Amino acid sequence: MQLLILPELSDRENFWLQSMRTDLRAGGEIRKLMREYEKHRKSKDYAAVMDLITRANWEQMEVEKKMCDALKELFAEELKEADSKGRTEGIQQGFTQGVQLTKQVLKLAAQGESPEVISEKCSISLEQVKEILE
Numbered sequence: 001m002q003l004l005i006l007p008e009l010s011d012r013e014n015f016w017l018q019s020m021r022t023d024l025r026a027g028g029e030i031r032k033l034m035r036e037y038e039k040h041r042k043s044k045d046y047a048a049v050m051d052l053i054t055r056a057n058w059e060q061m062e063v064e065k066k067m068c069d070a071l072k073e074l075f076a077e078e079l080k081e082a083d084s085k086g087r088t089e090g091i092q093q094g095f096t097q098g099v100q101l102t103k104q105v106l107k108l109a110a111q112g113e114s115p116e117v118i119s120e121k122c123s124i125s126l127e128q129v130k131e132i133l134e
Helices: 015-019 028-040 044-056 058-110 115-122 126-133
Strands: none
Touching: 015 028, 015 044, 028 044, 028 058, 044 058, 058 115, 058 126, 115 126
């Protein structure tokens, strides 16, 4: 018979065995568990172990969930601003690329290139070339 004393196991080498206990601490310990689980979440075996650990540490998991929800609320405004800034920059970049492409199409057309050749040189569809030239 073998006896495992889980808290005395090496955290790195026996992470999942060491986590199979009822006294996980909310915060860093549970967040680390979640990060490790993310790497294997498509595995049924890991899902079963995670289910067991979650049920054994239900209260601590609830505390961690509430902390995560509070952090989301705290950073919601910053996330919204970052999203808005990213969208604005994306629109500006798309506009700039569109202007450059239009200039290139018009230049090639002025040089007497056919819409088919322009389409090939600019890597856009024939319909897009015709739309620019209208």
